[in-house]
Amino acid sequence: MGGCFAKPGIKPAERAAAMEKYKLSEEEIRKIEEFFYDRASKRKYVTYSGFRTLYASSRFDQEEADMQAVFRTIARPPQLDGRIDFDSFVRLILLCNRGKEVEGASEEDRMRVLFDVMDSDGSESISKPEFQRFLLNFVDDDTATSQMFDKLDSDQSEEIDFQEFSSFCKSNRKVYRKMCLYVFPSG
Ligand SMILES: [Ca+2]
Numbered sequence: 806m807g808g809c810f811a812k813p814g815i816k817p818a819e820r821a822a823a824m825e826k827y828k829l830s831e832e833e834i835r836k837i838e839e840f841f842y843d844r845a846s847k848r849k850y851v852t853y854s855g856f857r858t859l860y861a862s863s864r865f866d867q868e869e870a871d872m873q874a875v876f877r878t879i880a881r882p883p884q885l886d887g888r889i890d891f892d893s894f895v896r897l898i899l900l901c902n903r904g905k906e907v908e909g910a911s912e913e914d915r916m917r918v919l920f921d922v923m924d925s926d927g928s929e930s931i932s933k934p935e936f937q938r939f940l941l942n943f944v945d946d947d948t949a950t951s952q953m954f955d956k957l958d959s960d961q962s963e964e965i966d967f968q969e970f971s972s973f974c975k976s977n978r979k980v981y982r983k984m985c986l987y988v989f990p991s992g
Contacts, residue, residue: 815841815849815891823895834895841894850888859990865942867987874922875988901989916971919984923970930964943983953977 815838824834844855856876860867879897880887889897900915923931923939933954940950957965957973965973974981 819891823892826892827895827899829895837895837898838891840898841891845891845894850890851894852888856889863986863990865987868942870925871922871939871942871988874925875918878918878921897989901991912974913971915985915989916974917967919974919988920967920970922988928964930966931970932964933958936965939984940980942987944980953980 820834820838823829824831829837841851844851844858846852846855853873853876856879857872860872876889877887879893879900880889881893896914900918920931923935925935925938926932933951936954937947937950940953941947944950944953953973954965957969959969974984
């Protein structure tokens with residue numbers, strides 16, 4: 806319970822900027838704002854622990870390292886010291902909004918986040934161990950994930966780049982959907 810302490814206020818200019826950038830209506834942005842108020846500190850950012858509460862009703866038991874990777878991917882770069890500000894929070898919520906096609910939260914953006922989370926050493930490519938470690942969160946079969954990787958890795962470079970990864974997502978909707986449910990909090 807937040808009691809009666811002052812809530813962080815989003816300035817009208819900030820709200821207008823987010824509406825413009827993400828093509829949202831006043832009503833939509835106010836809803837996201839309320840959601841943000843519930844988790845943000847008085848300094849108007851969401852820390853890792855606030856972010857983690859978004860997964861409270863997840864059907865998965867997320868690996869902490871994966872959640873830290875999602876947070877780092879969404880949070881503003883080092884100058885904000887790994888915090889999710891209002892703009893990044895709006896992006897996160899739109900990324901989670903799987904049912905509705907919202908401009909500004911394209912499938913490409915979603916795939917980009919998934920790719921960066923899987924690429925745990927930040928090499929801009931996904932190795933077989935990275936691929937299998939992540940996929941084993943929802944595919945209960947080492948051989949299946951190994952075969953998936955080999956099929957994807959047509960030039961046998963032992964690495965998957967973003968192009969290969971996005972075609973994988975497009976042709977394996979079931980796995981893609983599970984990856985989204987795992988990485989983007991629902992609810
Ligand atoms: Ca990598």
